[in-house]
Amino acid sequence: MNRLVIMTVGITHSGKTTFAKELESVLQEAVIIDQDNHAEFINSHYKKLLPKEGPNTLKFSITNAIVEYAVLQSNFDIILSNCNLNKSGRTNVLRYFHEKGFKSIIVYFNLSIEILRARVEQTQRSKTIFRSASSFLEVLERQGNLGEIPPSKDEANYLFEIKDPNNITDIIQQIEAISISEVSFRSRDDS
Numbered sequence: 001m002n003r004l005v006i007m008t009v010g011i012t013h014s015g016k017t018t019f020a021k022e023l024e025s026v027l028q029e030a031v032i033i034d035q036d037n038h039a040e041f042i043n044s045h046y047k048k049l050l051p052k053e054g055p056n057t058l059k060f061s062i063t064n065a066i067v068e069y070a071v072l073q074s075n076f077d078i079i080l081s082n083c084n085l086n087k088s089g090r091t092n093v094l095r096y097f098h099e100k101g102f103k104s105i106i107v108y109f110n111l112s113i114e115i116l117r118a119r120v121e122q123t124q125r126s127k128t129i130f131r132s133a134s135s136f137l138e139v140l141e142r143q144g145n146l147g148e149i150p151p152s153k154d155e156a157n158y159l160f161e162i163k164d165p166n167n168i169t170d171i172i173q174q175i176e177a178i179s180i181s182e183v184s185f186r187s188r189d190d191s
Contacts, residue, residue, distance in 0.1 A: 004077040005097040010109025013119040020081035034081040104156035
C-alpha cells in the first residue's frame with residue numbers, strides 16, 4: 001500500500017493552507033489535516049485546557065488522534081497542512097508514516113520576507129488560532145527568527161520548494177502525477 005503523505009512546511013502566510021486546499025481538489029482520494037483548525041477549535045471550546053506556557057500539547061494530541069484515525073481507518077492520502085516543524089519534528093512525523101508504508105512529499109514554502117510581510121499586513125484571517133501571539137506580524141517575526149533548518153532531500157521521498165507563488169500550479173501537477181503513478185502501483189499490487 002503506497003499512500004502519500006504530503007507535508008507543507010513554511011512560516012505564516014506562505015500559502016500552505018491555500019496550497020493544501022488546491023491539492024485536495026485535485027487529489028480526490030486525499031484529506032487535509034490542518035493544525036490551525038485544531039487550534040481554532042481548542043481556543044473556541046477548550047481555552048481553559050491550554051498549557052500556560054511551552055508547546056501546545058493539547059493541539060498536538062488532537063492532531064495526532066486525527067492523523068492516527070486517518071491512517072488506520074481510511075485509505076486516503078494525507079495532506080498535513082501547517083507543519084512548522086523543525087528538522088527533528090519532521091523526521092519523527094515522517095518516520096511514523098514511512099513505517100506505515102506511505103511515500104512522503106515535503107512542499108517547502110520559501111517565500112521572501114517581503115512577500116510574507118505584505119501578505120500579513122493585508123490579511124483578513126481570524127486570530128482565533130493564537131494562544132500567545134497578538135498579531136500575525138508577531139508570529140512572522142518570531143518564526144523568521146527561529147533559524148530552522150530547511151527541509152532537505154534526505155527527509156522525504158520527494159521534496160518541492162516554492163520560492164515563487166507562480167510555481168504552485170506546476171508543483172500541484174507534479175504531485176498529481178506522483179499520485180497517479182502510486183495509484184497505478186497500488187492497483188498492480190492488489191492484483
